[in-house]
Amino acid sequence: MIPVESESSTKNGIKIVYVAKENLLAFLTEKKEQGFDTLLMITGVDYRDHLEVLYHLLSSKTNERLIVKTKTNEEVESVTSLWKGANWHEREAWDLLGIKFLNHPNLTRILLPEGWVGHPLRKDYPMDKKQYVNLADDGKDRVSFEKSEGY
Amino acid sequence: MSDSILVTSIDEAMKWGTGKSLWPFTFGLACCAIEMMSTMGSDYDWARFGSDVFRDSPRHSDLMIVSGTVTKKMAPRIRRLYDQMAFPKFVISMGACASAGGPYVRGYSVVDGVDQVVPVDVYLYGCPPRPEALIQALKLLQDRIVAGKVKH
Amino acid sequence: MEDKIVEVNFGPQHPSTHGVLRIKVKLDGEIIVDAQPVIGYLHRNAEKLSEMGGYPKGMIYMDRLDYVAALNMELGYVMSVEQLMDVQVPERALWIRMMMVELNRIASHLIWLGTHGLDMGMLTPFFYCFSEREKILRIFDEITGSRLLYNYFAVGGVYSDITPKSVEMIKEWYGNFYKRLEEIQSIFAKSYIYVQRTKNVGKLSAEDVLSYGITGPMQRASGMKRDVRKDNPYLFYDKINFDVPTRGEGDVYARFLVRIEEMRQSASIVNQVVGKIPQGDFYNKKYSKPMLVRLKATGESYVPTESPKGEFGVHLIGDGSSIPYRVRIRSPSFANLSSIPTMLKGYKIADLTASVSSIDPVFGEVDR
Numbered sequence: 312m313i314p315v316e317s318e319s320s321t322k323n324g325i326k327i328v329y330v331a332k333e334n335l336l337a338f339l340t341e342k343k344e345q346g347f348d349t350l351l352m353i354t355g356v357d358y359r360d361h362l363e364v365l366y367h368l369l370s371s372k373t374n375e376r377l378i379v380k381t382k383t384n385e386e387v388e389s390v391t392s393l394w395k396g397a398n399w400h401e402r403e404a405w406d407l408l409g410i411k412f413l414n415h416p417n418l419t420r421i422l423l424p425e426g427w428v429g430h431p432l433r434k435d436y437p438m439d440k441k442q443y444v445n446l447a448d449d450g451k452d453r454v455s456f457e458k459s460e461g462y
Numbered sequence: 463m464s465d466s467i468l469v470t471s472i473d474e475a476m477k478w479g480t481g482k483s484l485w486p487f488t489f490g491l492a493c494c495a496i497e498m499m500s501t502m503g504s505d506y507d508w509a510r511f512g513s514d515v516f517r518d519s520p521r522h523s524d525l526m527i528v529s530g531t532v533t534k535k536m537a538p539r540i541r542r543l544y545d546q547m548a549f550p551k552f553v554i555s556m557g558a559c560a561s562a563g564g565p566y567v568r569g570y571s572v573v574d575g576v577d578q579v580v581p582v583d584v585y586l587y588g589c590p591p592r593p594e595a596l597i598q599a600l601k602l603l604q605d606r607i608v609a610g611k612v613k614h
Numbered sequence: 615m616e617d618k619i620v621e622v623n624f625g626p627q628h629p630s631t632h633g634v635l636r637i638k639v640k641l642d643g644e645i646i647v648d649a650q651p652v653i654g655y656l657h658r659n660a661e662k663l664s665e666m667g668g669y670p671k672g673m674i675y676m677d678r679l680d681y682v683a684a685l686n687m688e689l690g691y692v693m694s695v696e697q698l699m700d701v702q703v704p705e706r707a708l709w710i711r712m713m714m715v716e717l718n719r720i721a722s723h724l725i726w727l728g729t730h731g732l733d734m735g736m737l738t739p740f741f742y743c744f745s746e747r748e749k750i751l752r753i754f755d756e757i758t759g760s761r762l763l764y765n766y767f768a769v770g771g772v773y774s775d776i777t778p779k780s781v782e783m784i785k786e787w788y789g790n791f792y793k794r795l796e797e798i799q800s801i802f803a804k805s806y807i808y809v810q811r812t813k814n815v816g817k818l819s820a821e822d823v824l825s826y827g828i829t830g831p832m833q834r835a836s837g838m839k840r841d842v843r844k845d846n847p848y849l850f851y852d853k854i855n856f857d858v859p860t861r862g863e864g865d866v867y868a869r870f871l872v873r874i875e876e877m878r879q880s881a882s883i884v885n886q887v888v889g890k891i892p893q894g895d896f897y898n899k900k901y902s903k904p905m906l907v908r909l910k911a912t913g914e915s916y917v918p919t920e921s922p923k924g925e926f927g928v929h930l931i932g933d934g935s936s937i938p939y940r941v942r943i944r945s946p947s948f949a950n951l952s953s954i955p956t957m958l959k960g961y962k963i964a965d966l967t968a969s970v971s972s973i974d975p976v977f978g979e980v981d982r
Contacts, residue, residue, distance in 0.1 A: 321697075321913070321914045321915050321916055322697045322698055322700075322913050322914065322915040323697050323915060323916075323917060325916060327914070348824050349824055349827055350827050351827055351925065351944060351949075352827075352942075352944045352949075354929065354942045356931065356939075356940045365929075367916075367929075367944070371824065371838065371840060374845045374846060376918075378916075394825055394826075394827065395822075395825040395826050395952075395956075396825060396826040396827035396828075396949055396952055396953075398952065399948065399949075399952040407661075420654075421653065421654060422653065422654040422657045422981060422982075423535070423571060423654060423657065424534070424535045424654070431570050431571075431659070431662060432661065432662060436570075438568070438570060441570070442534075442570075443534070444534040444535060444537065444538065445538050446538040446539070446542070452535065452538075461534075461537075461538070462534055462537035462538065462541075462573050462578060462579055488629060489627060490633075491633075491634060491656065492633075492656060492678070492681065492977070492978055493678055493681035493762060493763060493978065495633075496681060496682060496725070496762060497761075497762060499729075499744065500744060500747075500748070500751075503740070503741055503744035503745060503748070504741045504744070504745050505744070505745060505748045518628070518629035530656070531656065531658055533655060533656060533657055533658065535654055535655050535657065536626065536634060536655045536656070539625070539626055539627070539655075543627060565663075565674055565675070565678070566658045566659060566663065568663065568666070569658060569659035569662070569663060570659060570662070571657050571658070571659060572658060572659065589763065590761075590762050590763065592761065
């Protein structure tokens, strides 16, 4: 039994559990064996001095739900070995929030073009510095801060 | 004297023919595309104004209706498709997002209007505009073509 | 002569796609070896912009996520906000919400059916389905004032009441619906070419469905009988009789049959609800001017609902002010679309349009 750091719940009764970063992969493997076979989504929250990663789990036999949270500064283990659907969710968390997932097969940007600078959902992202996108000759995207170079 | 009357009549006839048989290019990006498809349907029949077929390739079509938000990742591809159309070609920008950015105007990855990418002939506001409004835009464009007041 | 792998690009604009999707396909002759989707061409910053306005302001961004079933998106968001702030909603408003959401589910499946026929090369179902859908849009126009994007649900109830004329329109629509649906279904089922093109194509097994987190009609067509309306009931779904259709094969034809049967069940729900709406208030009078009241909230909430594509919910984190700290949207099409590499591998290139169209993706929701 992996120890749990603290517990709370949402306003309509879904249990929330906090786990330390080092125990995360072992805890989720244990939960998957206990019957939580569906991973609904992976998200992140920026709390200015640290980041948090959330995992929404669902058991299709007993209809029980669970939210697992962990604190980090930069990096977390990837769970693509347990659920194949985690691949795209982790790429989006890297793209928009800058959370790095170790041992991910292909950690690249998914929603923004390659070459974008910065992670927009962070609270200190400068919204007034705009970036402009154009197509290079080899078909890839080219991003720059100059207005004349793109749209 | 008889030469110039003949040329003027042919010129007028060609402009009338271009205006009354515009073939649109299917370019639906977002929510406004659903209203465009409703206009093609049988309740608000779009085919009776001469735009009978929706062509899928840019090389076969005259009219590009940009319906939906233009994002920075998509904008260079729109320019490339516009360059592949043959002259004479026209653009209708449908909806608030394509005309001026819409509700997403403060976003970091949205272009404020498609007129920063391609030259536009008719702007149409609404979120989304009703099918009757789209038919009015088509009539306006047809009148401007017949009068000769378009920009390529 | 050695075999070479050819890479073909199905670009963001081409006729048989349901929006701006790009797939990079690697071909060995005619067999698909690998297919990688590229998304992000409609990324409109819905989450960041919702975090910059108040709680009622996020409603316009939620409308435009799955734009063909906008009321389902509003329901997921407004139920999450009401849980966060402990707002009581009167009974009449809850029954009205249920009826509108089920009508919108039928409208969404009709669009899917029309464009699915267009992808398979049939033009007749497109006109029939859009003509049927116009009747439902006129009902919405009468009640809410708008055809496609409504902004109709508000914190504490709904914006306007249903009129006796709209109840008449619903009863008249219901009288003709089953006959028309039978006609449209027979166009597909009696066409030998359609059945050959869709049986045993795009199969997904039950283990793949669980591993990718796929929900909705795709999960029900692969043999798993799961529906949020029966498993975690919300509104008054536990007081209404309806069935959850399931098939076991997991191919494109099974998904087609599941969606047609779902339309019949939704029509039956609408008929049962329209006779049961009680008299009373249609909004909570304490929140009568929701745009002007500074609603403050603390805590977290997530309410799962069943949208036409799968499970939808909004996870809200409030920090005590009138602006949400984090708005996170669980979109079903994002998870459904990530199964494309598994679904297409080993099939021929002519099966690509049938498989992608059976997922029913809507790109406002995938890219947010």
